[in-house]
Amino acid sequence: MAPIELKELKDQLQELLERGFIRLSVSPWGAQVLFVKKKDGSMRLCIDYRELNKITIRNCYPLPRIDDLFDQLQGAMHFFKIDLRSGYNQLRVKEQDISKTAFRTRYGHYEFLVMPFGLTNAPAEKLYAKFSMCEFWLSSVAFLGHIVSAEGITMDPAKVEAITKWPRMTSVTEVRSFLGLAGYYRRFVKVSHVWPYP
Structure with missing residues (x-):
């Protein structure tokens, strides 16, 4: 990691510890950490759970196809954008599964007490909206690389x-x-x- 990423990692780990989202771990599991740049330029801490996800039994309900989502929007006049407050961090991880969320960093070995981003089957339910980031009654909205409005769907x-x-x-x-x-x-x-x- 670059020096700026190491500083960001230390800061984000401290914040996650203070908020009670992670704790020190002795788990035999240990995923790698990386950063992804957000649209606003800040860095999102990501844990590479690909190996864990490979051995996780997936839920059996399919995600909708993008074309099907667009078909459902046909005829809509008003649109809403809803931003979830810390998304998955609102959900607790079952005690028996906490050790599986472990990740290794230069600053220690940690595990999540709340649902981290990137796990297979992480549920998208019982989440709370961050109302300051929500928008209501829009005439058009950016959605999956397209602009959706009452007139139809166009490219972004x-x-x-x-x-x-x-x-x-x-x-x-x-x-x-x-x-x-x-x-x-x-x-x-x-x-x-x-x-x-x-």
């Missing part, structure tokens, strides 16, 4: 700009990345049967 202009100003690709990975983003908007492309050639 920021995403269109990213596609049109995409730098020249020099590797297969860059081509795949571009095709993934561009393909996400294929419903808006009039000639969608054209295949990309080098």
